Amino acid sequence: xxxxxxxxxxxxxxxxxxxxxxxxxxxxxxxxxxxxxxxxxxxxxxxxxxxxxxxxxxxxxxxxxxxxxxxxxxxxxxxxxxxxxxxxxxxxxxxxxxxxxxxxxxxxxxxxxxxxxxxxxxxxxxxxxxxxxxxxxxxxxxxxxxxxxx
Amino acid sequence: xxxxxxxxxxxxxxxxxxxxxxxxxxxxxxxxxxxxxxxxxxxxxxxxxxxxxxxxxxxxxxxxxxxxxxxxxxxxxxxxxxxxxxxxxxxxxxxxxxxxxxxxxxxxxxxxxxxxxxxxxxxxxxxxxxxxxxxxxxxxxxxxxxxxxx
Amino acid sequence: xxxxxxxxxxxxxxxxxxxxxxxxxxxxxxxxxxxxxxxxxxxxxxxxxxxxxxxxxxxxxxxxxxxxxxxxxxxxxxxxxxxx
Amino acid sequence: xxxxxxxxxxxxxxxxxxxxxxxxxxxxxxxxxxxxxxxxxxxxxxxxxxxxxxxxxxxxxxxxxxxxxxxxxxxxxxxxxxxx
Numbered sequence: 314x315x316x317x318x319x320x321x322x323x324x325x326x327x328x329x330x331x332x333x334x335x336x337x338x339x340x341x342x343x344x345x346x347x348x349x350x351x352x353x354x355x356x357x358x359x360x361x362x363x364x365x366x367x368x369x370x371x372x373x374x375x376x377x378x379x380x381x382x383x384x385x386x387x388x389x390x391x392x393x394x395x396x397x398x399x400x401x402x403x404x405x406x407x408x409x410x411x412x413x414x415x416x417x418x419x420x421x422x423x424x425x426x427x428x429x430x431x432x433x434x435x436x437x438x439x440x441x442x443x444x445x446x447x448x449x450x451x452x453x454x455x456x457x458x459x460x461x462x463x
Numbered sequence: 464x465x466x467x468x469x470x471x472x473x474x475x476x477x478x479x480x481x482x483x484x485x486x487x488x489x490x491x492x493x494x495x496x497x498x499x500x501x502x503x504x505x506x507x508x509x510x511x512x513x514x515x516x517x518x519x520x521x522x523x524x525x526x527x528x529x530x531x532x533x534x535x536x537x538x539x540x541x542x543x544x545x546x547x548x549x550x551x552x553x554x555x556x557x558x559x560x561x562x563x564x565x566x567x568x569x570x571x572x573x574x575x576x577x578x579x580x581x582x583x584x585x586x587x588x589x590x591x592x593x594x595x596x597x598x599x600x601x602x603x604x605x606x607x608x609x610x611x612x613x
Numbered sequence: 614x615x616x617x618x619x620x621x622x623x624x625x626x627x628x629x630x631x632x633x634x635x636x637x638x639x640x641x642x643x644x645x646x647x648x649x650x651x652x653x654x655x656x657x658x659x660x661x662x663x664x665x666x667x668x669x670x671x672x673x674x675x676x677x678x679x680x681x682x683x684x685x686x687x688x689x690x691x692x693x694x695x696x697x
Numbered sequence: 698x699x700x701x702x703x704x705x706x707x708x709x710x711x712x713x714x715x716x717x718x719x720x721x722x723x724x725x726x727x728x729x730x731x732x733x734x735x736x737x738x739x740x741x742x743x744x745x746x747x748x749x750x751x752x753x754x755x756x757x758x759x760x761x762x763x764x765x766x767x768x769x770x771x772x773x774x775x776x777x778x779x780x781x
Contacts, residue, residue, distance in 0.1 A: 326477075326480065326481075326493075327476075327477030327478065327480055327481045328477065330476065330477055330480070330495070330497075331476075331477045334497075334499060334550070336550075337550065338499075338500070338501065338502035338549035338550035339501055339502060339503070340499055340501070340550075341498065341499055341500075341501040342496065342497070342498055342499070343476075343495075343496070343497040343499070344494070344495065344496050344570075345480070345493075345494065345495045346492065346493070346494050346563065346566070346567070347480075347484075347492070347493040348491065348492055348563065348697060349484060349488075349490055349491055349492070349493070350488070350491075351488065351489055351490065351491040351561060352488035352489060353489070361696065362620060362621055363620075363696070364618065364620055364670070364673075364689055364691070366673050366687070367670055367673035367674075367689065370673050370674075371673075392696060392697075399488035400484070400486075400487060400488035400490075403697075404696070404697055411501060413496065413498065413574060414601075414605070416496070417496070417567070417570075417571055420494075420567075421567055424563060424697055427696055427697040428694075428695075428696065428697035429694065430675070430694070431694060431696050431697070432620070432670065432689070432691065432694055432696075433694055433695065433696025433697070434620060434621035434691065434692065434694060434695050434696070435695045435696070436621070445621055445622045445692065445695075446695040447693075447695070448692070448693035448694065448695055451564075452697075455564070498781060511780065512704060512705055513704075513780070514702065514704055514754070514757075514773055514775070516757050516771070517754055517757035517758075517773065520757050520758075521757075542780060542781075553781075554780070554781055574781055577780055577781040578778075578779075578780065578781035579778065580759070580778070581778060581780050581781070582704070582754065582773075582775065582778055582780075583778055583779065583780025583781070584704060584705035584775065584776065584778060584779050584780070585779045585780070586705070595705055595706045595776065595779075596779045597777075597779070598776070598777035598778065598779050602781075
Protein backbone atom coordinates (compact mmCIF):
# COMPACT_ATOMS: atom_id res chain seq x y z
CA UNK A 314 0.00 0.00 0.00
CA UNK A 315 1.54 3.31 -1.11
CA UNK A 316 0.42 6.22 1.05
CA UNK A 317 0.16 9.63 -0.69
CA UNK A 318 0.17 13.02 0.98
CA UNK A 319 0.13 16.64 -0.18
CA UNK A 320 1.16 19.16 2.43
CA UNK A 321 2.55 22.66 2.99
CA UNK A 322 4.55 21.52 6.02
CA UNK A 323 8.04 20.14 5.67
CA UNK A 324 8.68 16.43 6.18
CA UNK A 325 11.42 14.31 7.66
CA UNK A 326 12.46 12.03 4.80
CA UNK A 327 14.58 9.91 7.12
CA UNK A 328 11.71 9.28 9.54
CA UNK A 329 9.28 8.43 6.72
CA UNK A 330 11.73 5.88 5.28
CA UNK A 331 12.28 4.31 8.69
CA UNK A 332 8.54 3.77 9.15
CA UNK A 333 8.39 1.64 5.98
CA UNK A 334 10.48 -1.15 7.45
CA UNK A 335 9.76 -0.84 11.18
CA UNK A 336 8.93 -4.21 12.70
CA UNK A 337 9.06 -6.09 9.39
CA UNK A 338 11.44 -8.83 8.29
CA UNK A 339 10.16 -9.67 4.80
CA UNK A 340 11.42 -6.53 3.06
CA UNK A 341 14.71 -6.90 1.20
CA UNK A 342 15.02 -3.51 -0.47
CA UNK A 343 14.02 0.08 0.21
CA UNK A 344 14.68 2.78 -2.38
CA UNK A 345 14.00 6.43 -1.69
CA UNK A 346 14.12 9.62 -3.71
CA UNK A 347 14.13 13.05 -2.10
CA UNK A 348 13.81 16.13 -4.29
CA UNK A 349 15.12 19.39 -2.86
CA UNK A 350 15.02 23.06 -3.85
CA UNK A 351 18.32 24.00 -5.49
CA UNK A 352 19.51 27.52 -4.78
CA UNK A 353 20.83 27.93 -8.34
CA UNK A 354 21.18 31.34 -10.00
CA UNK A 355 20.40 33.25 -6.79
CA UNK A 356 16.99 31.65 -6.32
CA UNK A 357 15.17 33.32 -3.43
CA UNK A 358 12.20 30.96 -3.14
CA UNK A 359 10.15 28.40 -5.02
CA UNK A 360 6.36 28.39 -4.84
CA UNK A 361 4.40 25.26 -5.71
CA UNK A 362 0.82 25.74 -6.85
CA UNK A 363 -1.49 22.78 -7.36
CA UNK A 364 -5.06 21.85 -8.30
CA UNK A 365 -6.30 20.39 -5.03
CA UNK A 366 -9.39 18.58 -6.32
CA UNK A 367 -7.28 16.78 -8.91
CA UNK A 368 -4.03 16.30 -6.99
CA UNK A 369 -5.21 13.59 -4.63
CA UNK A 370 -6.89 11.75 -7.46
CA UNK A 371 -3.78 11.95 -9.60
CA UNK A 372 -1.44 10.81 -6.83
CA UNK A 373 -3.70 7.88 -5.96
CA UNK A 374 -3.88 6.85 -9.60
CA UNK A 375 -0.09 7.05 -9.98
CA UNK A 376 0.41 5.00 -6.79
CA UNK A 377 -2.12 2.40 -7.94
CA UNK A 378 -0.33 2.10 -11.28
CA UNK A 379 2.99 1.42 -9.53
CA UNK A 380 1.37 -1.21 -7.31
CA UNK A 381 -0.12 -2.89 -10.37
CA UNK A 382 3.25 -3.02 -12.13
CA UNK A 383 5.55 -4.22 -9.32
CA UNK A 384 5.22 -6.44 -6.24
CA UNK A 385 5.61 -3.76 -3.57
CA UNK A 386 5.42 -4.11 0.20
CA UNK A 387 4.71 -0.51 1.05
CA UNK A 388 5.58 2.98 0.00
CA UNK A 389 5.08 6.67 0.57
CA UNK A 390 4.70 9.67 -1.72
CA UNK A 391 4.79 13.14 -0.17
CA UNK A 392 4.58 16.29 -2.28
CA UNK A 393 4.76 19.75 -0.80
CA UNK A 394 2.92 22.88 -1.92
CA UNK A 395 3.36 26.54 -1.05
CA UNK A 396 6.50 28.61 -0.64
CA UNK A 397 9.82 26.77 -0.20
CA UNK A 398 13.39 27.95 0.28
CA UNK A 399 16.70 26.65 -1.15
CA UNK A 400 17.60 23.37 0.55
CA UNK A 401 13.99 22.57 1.48
CA UNK A 402 12.65 19.13 0.53
CA UNK A 403 9.90 19.22 -2.14
CA UNK A 404 9.04 15.61 -2.76
CA UNK A 405 9.69 12.20 -1.25
CA UNK A 406 9.10 8.84 -2.90
CA UNK A 407 10.09 5.70 -1.01
CA UNK A 408 9.20 2.12 -1.85
CA UNK A 409 9.77 -1.21 -0.12
CA UNK A 410 9.93 -4.54 -1.92
CA UNK A 411 11.42 -8.01 -1.54
CA UNK A 412 14.02 -7.30 -4.26
CA UNK A 413 15.96 -4.32 -5.45
CA UNK A 414 14.95 -4.31 -9.12
CA UNK A 415 11.27 -3.71 -8.29
CA UNK A 416 12.09 -1.08 -5.67
CA UNK A 417 14.33 0.89 -8.05
CA UNK A 418 11.92 0.65 -10.97
CA UNK A 419 8.86 1.65 -8.95
CA UNK A 420 10.63 4.64 -7.40
CA UNK A 421 11.82 5.92 -10.77
CA UNK A 422 8.40 5.32 -12.27
CA UNK A 423 6.64 7.21 -9.47
CA UNK A 424 8.99 10.18 -9.92
CA UNK A 425 8.62 10.20 -13.71
CA UNK A 426 4.84 10.14 -13.46
CA UNK A 427 4.74 12.74 -10.66
CA UNK A 428 6.76 15.03 -12.92
CA UNK A 429 4.39 14.66 -15.86
CA UNK A 430 0.97 13.57 -14.58
CA UNK A 431 0.35 15.35 -11.28
CA UNK A 432 -1.06 18.91 -11.32
CA UNK A 433 1.73 20.90 -9.68
CA UNK A 434 3.40 24.03 -11.03
CA UNK A 435 6.60 25.66 -9.83
CA UNK A 436 7.27 29.41 -9.83
CA UNK A 437 10.82 30.60 -9.10
CA UNK A 438 11.30 33.93 -7.32
CA UNK A 439 14.55 35.83 -7.84
CA UNK A 440 15.61 39.44 -7.30
CA UNK A 441 14.40 40.33 -10.76
CA UNK A 442 10.94 38.78 -10.45
CA UNK A 443 9.04 35.51 -10.57
CA UNK A 444 9.03 33.07 -13.48
CA UNK A 445 7.10 29.85 -14.03
CA UNK A 446 9.29 26.83 -14.55
CA UNK A 447 8.92 25.41 -18.07
CA UNK A 448 8.19 21.70 -18.51
CA UNK A 449 11.25 19.80 -19.70
CA UNK A 450 11.30 17.49 -22.70
CA UNK A 451 13.60 15.19 -20.73
CA UNK A 452 10.83 14.65 -18.16
CA UNK A 453 8.37 13.70 -20.90
CA UNK A 454 10.95 11.35 -22.38
CA UNK A 455 11.57 9.76 -18.97
CA UNK A 456 7.84 9.20 -18.45
CA UNK A 457 7.49 7.76 -21.97
CA UNK A 458 9.98 5.00 -21.11
CA UNK A 459 7.28 3.28 -19.06
CA UNK A 460 4.82 3.25 -21.94
CA UNK A 461 7.06 0.94 -23.98
CA UNK A 462 6.55 -1.73 -21.32
CA UNK A 463 2.74 -1.57 -21.50
CA UNK B 464 33.04 12.44 -2.55
CA UNK B 465 31.52 9.03 -1.84
CA UNK B 466 32.50 7.72 1.59
CA UNK B 467 32.79 3.93 1.95
CA UNK B 468 32.62 1.93 5.17
CA UNK B 469 32.71 -1.75 6.13
CA UNK B 470 31.48 -2.50 9.61
CA UNK B 471 30.01 -5.17 11.86
CA UNK B 472 27.85 -2.64 13.70
CA UNK B 473 24.40 -1.72 12.47
CA UNK B 474 23.79 1.69 10.90
CA UNK B 475 21.01 4.22 10.87
CA UNK B 476 20.18 4.62 7.18
CA UNK B 477 17.97 7.61 7.91
CA UNK B 478 20.70 9.48 9.76
CA UNK B 479 23.29 8.72 7.07
CA UNK B 480 20.98 10.10 4.36
CA UNK B 481 20.25 13.23 6.38
CA UNK B 482 23.97 14.00 6.68
CA UNK B 483 24.34 14.10 2.88
CA UNK B 484 22.21 17.22 2.52
CA UNK B 485 22.73 18.95 5.86
CA UNK B 486 23.54 22.62 5.41
CA UNK B 487 23.60 22.47 1.60
CA UNK B 488 21.32 24.15 -0.92
CA UNK B 489 22.81 23.03 -4.24
CA UNK B 490 21.60 19.42 -4.11
CA UNK B 491 18.43 18.68 -6.06
CA UNK B 492 18.15 14.91 -5.68
CA UNK B 493 19.05 12.25 -3.14
CA UNK B 494 18.49 8.58 -3.95
CA UNK B 495 19.08 5.86 -1.39
CA UNK B 496 19.02 2.08 -1.39
CA UNK B 497 18.86 0.04 1.79
CA UNK B 498 19.25 -3.73 1.59
CA UNK B 499 17.82 -5.76 4.48
CA UNK B 500 17.92 -9.38 5.59
CA UNK B 501 14.69 -11.09 4.51
CA UNK B 502 13.40 -13.72 6.91
CA UNK B 503 12.30 -16.00 4.05
CA UNK B 504 11.99 -19.76 4.47
CA UNK B 505 12.54 -19.65 8.22
CA UNK B 506 15.94 -18.00 7.97
CA UNK B 507 17.56 -17.82 11.39
CA UNK B 508 20.56 -15.64 10.57
CA UNK B 509 22.75 -14.45 7.74
CA UNK B 510 26.52 -14.26 8.09
CA UNK B 511 28.59 -12.07 5.82
CA UNK B 512 32.22 -13.03 5.30
CA UNK B 513 34.62 -10.77 3.44
CA UNK B 514 38.23 -10.40 2.34
CA UNK B 515 39.33 -7.41 4.39
CA UNK B 516 42.49 -6.51 2.50
CA UNK B 517 40.56 -6.41 -0.77
CA UNK B 518 37.22 -5.02 0.42
CA UNK B 519 38.31 -1.45 1.05
CA UNK B 520 40.20 -1.36 -2.24
CA UNK B 521 37.19 -2.74 -4.12
CA UNK B 522 34.73 -0.33 -2.50
CA UNK B 523 36.97 2.65 -3.20
CA UNK B 524 37.37 1.59 -6.82
CA UNK B 525 33.61 1.15 -7.24
CA UNK B 526 32.95 4.57 -5.66
CA UNK B 527 35.60 6.21 -7.87
CA UNK B 528 34.00 4.65 -10.95
CA UNK B 529 30.58 6.11 -10.03
CA UNK B 530 32.12 9.54 -9.46
CA UNK B 531 33.83 9.36 -12.85
CA UNK B 532 30.55 8.47 -14.59
CA UNK B 533 28.13 10.96 -13.00
CA UNK B 534 28.31 14.49 -11.57
CA UNK B 535 27.72 13.63 -7.92
CA UNK B 536 27.68 15.93 -4.90
CA UNK B 537 28.30 13.34 -2.23
CA UNK B 538 27.42 9.83 -1.30
CA UNK B 539 27.85 7.01 1.16
CA UNK B 540 28.31 3.26 0.84
CA UNK B 541 28.08 1.14 4.00
CA UNK B 542 28.38 -2.66 3.90
CA UNK B 543 28.04 -4.77 6.99
CA UNK B 544 29.89 -7.99 7.82
CA UNK B 545 29.34 -10.64 10.47
CA UNK B 546 26.13 -12.21 11.75
CA UNK B 547 22.84 -10.47 10.95
CA UNK B 548 19.22 -11.26 11.79
CA UNK B 549 16.04 -10.99 9.69
CA UNK B 550 15.09 -7.33 9.34
CA UNK B 551 18.65 -6.09 9.90
CA UNK B 552 20.11 -3.67 7.35
CA UNK B 553 23.00 -5.13 5.29
CA UNK B 554 23.94 -2.39 2.89
CA UNK B 555 23.27 1.29 2.32
CA UNK B 556 24.00 3.25 -0.83
CA UNK B 557 22.95 6.90 -0.96
CA UNK B 558 23.95 9.50 -3.53
CA UNK B 559 23.33 13.23 -3.87
CA UNK B 560 23.32 15.09 -7.18
CA UNK B 561 21.88 18.20 -8.78
CA UNK B 562 19.43 16.14 -10.85
CA UNK B 563 17.51 12.93 -10.38
CA UNK B 564 18.72 10.99 -13.43
CA UNK B 565 22.33 10.98 -12.20
CA UNK B 566 21.32 10.13 -8.63
CA UNK B 567 19.19 7.17 -9.71
CA UNK B 568 21.76 5.85 -12.18
CA UNK B 569 24.68 6.15 -9.76
CA UNK B 570 22.79 4.39 -6.96
CA UNK B 571 21.78 1.48 -9.19
CA UNK B 572 25.28 1.27 -10.59
CA UNK B 573 26.85 1.18 -7.12
CA UNK B 574 24.49 -1.62 -6.05
CA UNK B 575 25.07 -3.64 -9.22
CA UNK B 576 28.83 -3.39 -8.82
CA UNK B 577 28.74 -4.10 -5.08
CA UNK B 578 26.81 -7.27 -5.88
CA UNK B 579 29.34 -8.49 -8.43
CA UNK B 580 32.71 -6.84 -7.74
CA UNK B 581 33.11 -6.59 -3.96
CA UNK B 582 34.47 -9.58 -2.02
CA UNK B 583 31.55 -10.45 0.27
CA UNK B 584 29.91 -13.86 0.70
CA UNK B 585 26.61 -14.64 2.41
CA UNK B 586 25.88 -17.81 4.37
CA UNK B 587 22.28 -18.49 5.42
CA UNK B 588 21.62 -20.36 8.65
CA UNK B 589 18.37 -22.31 9.05
CA UNK B 590 17.22 -25.08 11.38
CA UNK B 591 18.64 -27.68 9.01
CA UNK B 592 22.09 -26.15 8.63
CA UNK B 593 24.03 -23.42 6.90
CA UNK B 594 24.25 -22.88 3.13
CA UNK B 595 26.29 -20.45 1.07
CA UNK B 596 24.16 -18.19 -1.11
CA UNK B 597 24.77 -18.84 -4.81
CA UNK B 598 25.56 -15.95 -7.11
CA UNK B 599 22.62 -15.02 -9.30
CA UNK B 600 22.78 -14.65 -13.07
CA UNK B 601 20.42 -11.68 -12.75
CA UNK B 602 23.04 -9.81 -10.72
CA UNK B 603 25.67 -10.45 -13.40
CA UNK B 604 23.20 -9.27 -16.05
CA UNK B 605 22.43 -6.12 -14.05
CA UNK B 606 26.13 -5.32 -13.70
CA UNK B 607 26.69 -5.96 -17.41
CA UNK B 608 24.22 -3.19 -18.30
CA UNK B 609 26.82 -0.62 -17.33
CA UNK B 610 29.44 -2.09 -19.63
CA UNK B 611 27.38 -1.23 -22.70
CA UNK B 612 27.78 2.45 -21.83
CA UNK B 613 31.58 2.30 -21.69
CA UNK C 614 -23.30 25.89 -16.29
CA UNK C 615 -19.65 25.00 -16.58
CA UNK C 616 -16.94 25.56 -13.97
CA UNK C 617 -13.64 26.81 -15.38
CA UNK C 618 -10.46 26.78 -13.30
CA UNK C 619 -7.14 28.38 -14.27
CA UNK C 620 -3.71 27.59 -12.87
CA UNK C 621 -0.15 28.96 -12.96
CA UNK C 622 0.50 31.42 -15.81
CA UNK C 623 -2.86 30.71 -17.42
CA UNK C 624 -4.43 32.05 -14.24
CA UNK C 625 -2.09 35.04 -14.19
CA UNK C 626 -2.62 35.93 -17.84
CA UNK C 627 -6.40 35.62 -17.69
CA UNK C 628 -6.37 37.43 -14.34
CA UNK C 629 -8.88 35.04 -12.73
CA UNK C 630 -8.70 31.85 -10.63
CA UNK C 631 -11.70 30.63 -12.56
CA UNK C 632 -15.19 31.52 -13.71
CA UNK C 633 -18.59 29.85 -13.89
CA UNK C 634 -20.32 30.32 -17.21
CA UNK C 635 -23.44 29.09 -18.97
CA UNK C 636 -22.53 26.22 -21.27
CA UNK C 637 -21.77 28.00 -24.56
CA UNK C 638 -23.87 27.04 -27.60
CA UNK C 639 -21.95 24.94 -30.12
CA UNK C 640 -19.31 23.82 -27.61
CA UNK C 641 -19.15 20.01 -27.45
CA UNK C 642 -15.46 19.30 -26.87
CA UNK C 643 -12.37 20.68 -25.16
CA UNK C 644 -11.13 22.06 -28.50
CA UNK C 645 -14.48 23.85 -29.05
CA UNK C 646 -14.28 25.31 -25.55
CA UNK C 647 -10.74 26.63 -26.00
CA UNK C 648 -11.71 28.24 -29.31
CA UNK C 649 -14.75 29.87 -27.75
CA UNK C 650 -12.81 31.02 -24.63
CA UNK C 651 -10.04 32.56 -26.72
CA UNK C 652 -12.52 35.13 -28.05
CA UNK C 653 -13.86 36.09 -24.65
CA UNK C 654 -11.35 38.89 -23.89
CA UNK C 655 -7.89 40.03 -24.99
CA UNK C 656 -6.54 38.42 -21.81
CA UNK C 657 -8.13 35.08 -22.71
CA UNK C 658 -6.77 35.40 -26.24
CA UNK C 659 -3.25 36.01 -24.94
CA UNK C 660 -3.40 33.22 -22.37
CA UNK C 661 -4.61 30.61 -24.86
CA UNK C 662 -2.66 31.78 -27.92
CA UNK C 663 -0.05 28.99 -27.87
CA UNK C 664 -2.31 25.96 -27.79
CA UNK C 665 0.74 23.62 -27.62
CA UNK C 666 1.49 25.04 -24.15
CA UNK C 667 -2.05 24.47 -22.85
CA UNK C 668 -3.21 21.37 -20.96
CA UNK C 669 -6.78 20.62 -19.89
CA UNK C 670 -8.43 18.41 -17.29
CA UNK C 671 -12.15 17.63 -17.39
CA UNK C 672 -13.58 16.60 -14.03
CA UNK C 673 -10.02 16.25 -12.63
CA UNK C 674 -8.76 13.91 -15.35
CA UNK C 675 -6.37 14.92 -18.15
CA UNK C 676 -8.35 15.52 -21.36
CA UNK C 677 -7.53 15.71 -25.05
CA UNK C 678 -8.95 18.11 -27.64
CA UNK C 679 -11.79 15.70 -28.41
CA UNK C 680 -12.86 15.08 -24.81
CA UNK C 681 -16.58 15.98 -24.41
CA UNK C 682 -17.48 19.05 -22.38
CA UNK C 683 -20.99 18.98 -20.95
CA UNK C 684 -23.10 21.04 -18.55
CA UNK C 685 -22.02 20.63 -14.94
CA UNK C 686 -18.48 19.62 -15.62
CA UNK C 687 -15.33 21.19 -14.18
CA UNK C 688 -12.77 22.17 -16.77
CA UNK C 689 -9.29 23.15 -15.60
CA UNK C 690 -6.90 24.91 -17.98
CA UNK C 691 -3.20 25.16 -17.20
CA UNK C 692 0.35 24.93 -18.58
CA UNK C 693 2.25 21.60 -18.65
CA UNK C 694 2.81 20.44 -15.09
CA UNK C 695 6.20 20.93 -13.42
CA UNK C 696 5.95 19.21 -10.06
CA UNK C 697 8.12 16.52 -8.59
CA UNK D 698 56.82 -17.82 -1.22
CA UNK D 699 53.21 -17.28 -2.15
CA UNK D 700 50.35 -16.41 0.21
CA UNK D 701 47.13 -18.26 -0.50
CA UNK D 702 43.83 -17.17 1.05
CA UNK D 703 40.55 -19.09 0.88
CA UNK D 704 37.04 -17.73 1.46
CA UNK D 705 33.47 -18.98 1.90
CA UNK D 706 32.96 -22.59 0.78
CA UNK D 707 36.41 -22.79 -0.76
CA UNK D 708 37.76 -22.19 2.73
CA UNK D 709 35.37 -24.76 4.22
CA UNK D 710 36.11 -27.45 1.64
CA UNK D 711 39.87 -27.05 1.83
CA UNK D 712 39.62 -26.78 5.60
CA UNK D 713 42.05 -23.87 5.84
CA UNK D 714 41.81 -20.05 5.88
CA UNK D 715 44.94 -20.02 3.80
CA UNK D 716 48.48 -21.33 3.50
CA UNK D 717 51.91 -19.96 2.65
CA UNK D 718 53.84 -22.10 0.18
CA UNK D 719 57.08 -21.95 -1.78
CA UNK D 720 56.35 -20.78 -5.30
CA UNK D 721 55.73 -24.08 -7.17
CA UNK D 722 57.98 -24.83 -10.13
CA UNK D 723 56.25 -24.43 -13.49
CA UNK D 724 53.51 -22.18 -12.11
CA UNK D 725 53.42 -18.88 -14.02
CA UNK D 726 49.73 -18.01 -14.10
CA UNK D 727 46.51 -18.32 -12.11
CA UNK D 728 45.46 -21.28 -14.27
CA UNK D 729 48.77 -23.03 -13.59
CA UNK D 730 48.37 -22.41 -9.88
CA UNK D 731 44.82 -23.81 -9.76
CA UNK D 732 45.94 -26.94 -11.64
CA UNK D 733 48.84 -27.43 -9.27
CA UNK D 734 46.75 -26.77 -6.14
CA UNK D 735 44.06 -29.24 -7.23
CA UNK D 736 46.55 -32.06 -6.84
CA UNK D 737 47.70 -31.02 -3.39
CA UNK D 738 45.11 -33.02 -1.39
CA UNK D 739 41.69 -34.63 -1.88
CA UNK D 740 40.18 -31.58 -0.14
CA UNK D 741 41.89 -29.23 -2.60
CA UNK D 742 40.72 -31.41 -5.49
CA UNK D 743 37.10 -31.29 -4.27
CA UNK D 744 37.16 -27.55 -3.58
CA UNK D 745 38.56 -26.66 -7.00
CA UNK D 746 36.76 -29.31 -9.07
CA UNK D 747 34.22 -26.97 -10.67
CA UNK D 748 36.53 -24.33 -12.10
CA UNK D 749 33.51 -22.30 -13.37
CA UNK D 750 32.55 -21.67 -9.73
CA UNK D 751 36.01 -20.44 -8.73
CA UNK D 752 37.12 -16.81 -8.71
CA UNK D 753 40.62 -15.54 -8.01
CA UNK D 754 42.15 -12.26 -6.92
CA UNK D 755 45.90 -11.59 -7.18
CA UNK D 756 47.16 -8.91 -4.82
CA UNK D 757 43.54 -7.93 -4.03
CA UNK D 758 42.48 -7.40 -7.65
CA UNK D 759 40.23 -9.79 -9.61
CA UNK D 760 42.34 -11.96 -11.88
CA UNK D 761 41.77 -14.11 -14.95
CA UNK D 762 43.29 -17.52 -15.79
CA UNK D 763 46.20 -15.83 -17.55
CA UNK D 764 47.08 -13.38 -14.76
CA UNK D 765 50.74 -13.86 -13.75
CA UNK D 766 51.48 -15.38 -10.35
CA UNK D 767 54.91 -14.50 -8.96
CA UNK D 768 56.84 -14.93 -5.73
CA UNK D 769 55.56 -12.69 -2.94
CA UNK D 770 52.09 -12.24 -4.27
CA UNK D 771 48.84 -12.83 -2.39
CA UNK D 772 46.40 -15.08 -4.22
CA UNK D 773 42.84 -15.35 -2.91
CA UNK D 774 40.56 -18.13 -4.10
CA UNK D 775 36.83 -17.99 -3.52
CA UNK D 776 33.36 -18.57 -5.03
CA UNK D 777 31.52 -15.83 -6.98
CA UNK D 778 30.78 -12.94 -4.62
CA UNK D 779 27.30 -12.53 -3.13
CA UNK D 780 27.36 -9.26 -1.19
CA UNK D 781 25.13 -6.22 -1.51
